[in-house]
Amino acid sequence: MREKIIDIITEIASDSGWEIVANLNDDTVLLESGLDSLGFAILVARLEEELLYDPFSMMDEPVYPRTLGEFVRIYERYSS
């Protein structure tokens, strides 16, 4: 899941000409990764096309992830 998410982040960055921090890891703060909130929304939409779910619209208790690690864990929790 982490690889898939990182691949899509890289793809969006290259599409949009955004500069992404070199070493994306679990501690990377999403809003400091180079994606702004629009980029982040596109990431969630692209992942939905790929995985066929959007965990953020499925949550009972809304969670707004701060780091990439938190973001990945949310997707893992809602997979299957």
Next chain:
Amino acid sequence: MRGEALAEILRRFSGDHQVLLTLSGILSVNQLLKDAEDLYRRSSATSRSRIALYGLPAIDFITSLVAFDGKVEAMLLLPVSLDEAATLRLVESAGCTHYMDAENIVEVSREQEECRFSEAKVESESEATQWLLATSGTTGRPKLIGHTLASLSRSVKRDLEKGRCFVWGLLYDPSRFAGIQVVLQALLSGSLLLVSESVDFESQIEGLLQNKVNALSATPSLWRKLLMDGRIKVCRLQQITLGGEIADQHILDGLKRQFNGARIVHIYASTEAGTAFSVYDGRAGFPAIWIQNISAPLPLRIRDDGHLLVRPLLLPEGHEIVQRLDSDGYLDTEDMVRVEGDRVIFLGRASGAINVGGNKVTPEYIEGCIREVNGVHDVRVFGKKSSMIGQIVAAEIVPYQGLEAKRLRSEILHYCKLNMESWQIPGIITFVDELKENSAGKLERLT
């Protein structure tokens, strides 16, 4: 009937009452009124003047409102985001006699002035200064809506006792409807308003934290961003306002959980209709009983085609408004709604206009741009629902045969980047063999 002018309202506060918090310090009512009087004297404006305000730092913008409201015929409030062509067109159609920007205030030359008053002389029945606002069009065709201080402040709370406990942050462009609401709410209820000169997120959030802001209005998308960033959590917010986009249940719940005890309100407003109503119960949409006129804040109807109609007590002026009124005086909001159980839920704009984090995108405009890219046979642009920023722009492309999709995609994106704002660029692009049309032969824009 002439309403009270902004300066007159402010004069009722004691002179040392603190109104604006800026980088250079705190401004008292007396200081603000003095700066406003100085500006008015410098301007050579008269009661017949119509002044365009463009690109002013927030503090100068607010000073101008105080300076000119009640003294001139009209103020045209131009958002910074407008391009030059749209700005010029609006200055012309508003019949402006003066133009004020960050540098100067100048009189508009007379020979050009001759032809200007036709569209601008909107049926003004009152002597109050008109506040002319531009609707947020992104096609270069924003329209003018003629408000007054009275119509803009109709729903502003004026509880001075509560008001003085609030320090408001301003995250909107103050020349837009939502920004004016924050400015007037703070000024008229005796709160302190933090005026930031920066539109950069980092400096804005630092300002909010440093100045212990406890009342804040933002779009649902910006609230999500603030929660993701996390630093806002140290602010002890007591008043949370959402507007400009559909507020979904997730963001309302997220804010409630984070700011326990805060008063959370989502506002349904538009430049055209003004503030129609506010919802305080923490649930998305609004109570369905309002449609039956039970406890409704104003008369509301759902037309057979799903459009929400409202009948505000005080309507702004302008052709745009007149065109949208039915015979009973209800204004077509052009928002689509649906009754779900005991709530009325917002579905989006009837025109298919896309709301990307509060920025309006017209699909036809984006389609027109994309069609100019070599290799694009046809295109459909629509809003894709986003749990993060309301909607994002999506495009379906019918390519000419034999073209490599990946290359065409990168050419489309390259062209978009050169010609569009970031929020207008499709975030999702798919290639299809043909576009779906609805029964009327129009492109289907529902998501």
